[in-house]
Amino acid sequence: MKNLEIFKESEKYMPGGVNSPVRCFKGLNFNPPIIKSGKGVIIKDEDDNEYIDFVLAWGPLILGHCDEDVVKAVQETSSKALAFGAPTKLELDLGKFMCENLDNVDMIRMVNSGTEATMSAVKLARGYTKRDKIVKFAGCYHGHFDGFLIEAGSGVMTNGIPGSLGVPTGSIENTLIGQYNDKKQIIELFEKYGNEIAGVIIEPVAGNMGVIKAEEDFMETLRELCDKYGALLIFDEVMNGFRVAFKGAQSLFNVNPDLITYAKIMGGGLPCGAYAGKREVMENLAPVGGVYQAGTMSGNPIVMAAGLATLTKLKNNLEYYDHIEKMGRKLEEGVCEISKKYNLPAVMNRVGGMLTVFFTDLKEVKTYDDVKTCNVKRFNRYFEHMLKSGINLAPSQFEAVFLSVKHEEKHIDAYLKAFEEFAAKEIHC
Ligand SMILES: Cc1ncc(COP(=O)(O)O)c(C=O)c1O
Known part of the structure; x- marks a missing residue:
């Protein structure tokens, strides 16, 4: 069975086809991939598509999949x-x-x-x-x-x-x-x-x-x-x-x-x-x-x-935290540079290996009211573009991106490449 067939069948037996509401792509016009395996930071779906995973089971897998x-x-x-x-x-x-x-x-x-x-x-x-x-x-x-x-x-x-x-x-x-x-x-x-x-x-x-x-x-x-x-x-x-x-x-x-x-x-x-x-x-x-x-x-x-x-x-291996910090800083700096280059209003908040790109016109995001100013439609376009480029993110503006010990420079580069393509497309929207 392939992604779509499994999801449609799941909808018959489980409300929304899922066992936790955040997993279904509500508000998006496509269905979630059905994941069958993961190793390190790469996960694979039932259509054999591969993604670099920045969700990590919603945080737990700091050592990567199947350490x-x-x-x-x-x-x-x-x-x-x-x-x-x-x-x-x-x-x-x-x-x-x-x-x-x-x-x-x-x-x-x-x-x-x-x-x-x-x-x-x-x-x-x-x-x-x-x-x-x-x-x-x-x-x-x-x-x-x-x-x-x-x-x-x-x-x-x-x-x-x-x-x-x-x-x-x-x-x-x-x-x-x-x-x-x-x-x-x-x-x-x-x-x-x-x-x-x-x-x-x-x-x-x-x-x-x-x-x-x-x-x-x-x-x-x-x-x-x-x-x-x-x-x-x-x-x-x-x-x-x-x-x-x-x-x-x-x-x-x-x-x-x-x-x-x-x-x-x-x-x-x-x-x-x-x-x-x-x-x-x-x-x-x-x-x-x-x-x-x-x-x-x-x-x-x-x-x-x-x-x-x-x-x-x-x-x-406490140096793992230095590695994660280094990868996080690279991602943060890359996103800020690209947003500036394309004039894409965005605020990046990061603490170590957890971060969020907020699509807002504000200069900083410090409160719940600040968060509510985000452009959710833009987030949804970003999410779709990233997923189709092989970058797996949480399907919501109001969640975090997670990094693991197994993320390397090449994975961050892949994220930034996809982000730049998105930013370039977005300014023409
Ligand atoms: C801060 C915080 N507390 C509690 C929970 C609930 O944990 P669980 O989903 O394991 O019940 C979560 C879940 O994401 C969380 O992020």
């Missing part, structure tokens, strides 16, 4: 341990590795996805503080947990959905919306609700409204407010963790979180998640404390093995 050490760990573990629902040494190995190598992580709880991690961290913050309200920021996405599905980024924003149907009013009445990088607004929110706020959750480097880094003094203000009012500060590092730096986004700021959520890279490409933080808070989880959270597959041996292989390889 030999990760595959070996999966193969070796799966021959003797699929699942037990009992404690294993592998859980200890990955848990201990993360506690020893990350700041502000005394204890950790493994789960199966980023959504589960953020949802559980919020429950823990509520249980610990005995309060109900949570602050989330417009444009940040923390998974499909009911309480977070308002003003969310990622697929919710791409599909133009203000929230989600099926979310009872009661589930969101304790969600307060903050404005990213707006100190004044968050201070006012705390002045009004401070004594009811259990926690503030934030992507320190937002990736789900496109890439925007929080400003240092904004993050410091969040810490001060949480301390002053007795709320917990939760860093959602599902995307940032082990990506923007080995020690994650928290190493980019002079601010310590109380809880941190992880997923994506920490599972080496397998379904994973974790939440972690200070002992005093984490010991409120059952069976030690009264906050109940459980999971049949949590700490699955194969996932733990893939995660451990990935994180160990990263730790033993």
Whole structure:
């Protein structure tokens, strides 16, 4: 079966033909390629087209597709341990590795996805503080947990959905919306609700409204407010963790979180998640404390093995981050040069190996309102041109481009060549 035939058949059995809405090309006038294999940065579809991949499974594959050490760990573990629902040494190995190598992580709880991690961290913050309200920021996405599905980024924003149907009013009445990088607004929110706020959750480097880094003094203000009012500060590092730096986004700021959520890279490409933080808070989880959270597959041996292989390889090769930075800088400089040459209005935001080209007339993009000025139709033309030129990107203006250890100069050159062709075509539109 070829791409189109598989997609049409999939539409009969799965809503939209997909298992996650961001994968279907809504708003575009063509169908997604059906991917059958990947090695390094090259993925292949069922029509045997090859693409240089800048999606990397939406972030996890920082070592590239089918890294030999990760595959070996999966193969070796799966021959003797699929699942037990009992404690294993592998859980200890990955848990201990993360506690020893990350700041502000005394204890950790493994789960199966980023959504589960953020949802559980919020429950823990509520249980610990005995309060109900949570602050989330417009444009940040923390998974499909009911309480977070308002003003969310990622697929919710791409599909133009203000929230989600099926979310009872009661589930969101304790969600307060903050404005990213707006100190004044968050201070006012705390002045009004401070004594009811259990926690503030934030992507320190937002990736789900496109890439925007929080400003240092904004993050410091969040810490001060949480301390002053007795709320917990939760860093959602599902995307940032082990990506923007080995020690994650928290190493980019002079601010310590109380809880941190992880997923994506920490599972080496397998379904994973974790939440972690200070002992005093984490010991409120059952069976030690009264906050109940459980999971049949949590700490699955194969996932733990893939995660451990990935994180160990990263730790033993910290120069990988220099390589990714170098590739990122080359891509950034190239895009800026080409945009200038062709007079194409665009802003490039980049933090290490995650970046977004925003098609906007603004000079900088720092807030959710800035993001909303983007020319989505232009993005869609860009996306189509890039895909047809063999460059696989996330199909939305409000997402990030990801780089891996396996991206080389030639891959960045191929991206820039396609981008220049697009820019040349676009000024004649
Ligand atoms: C910052 C952030 N938090 C949470 C999630 C949800 O993770 P998952 O899709 O594994 O449930 C995502 C997913 O992209 C994310 O980017």
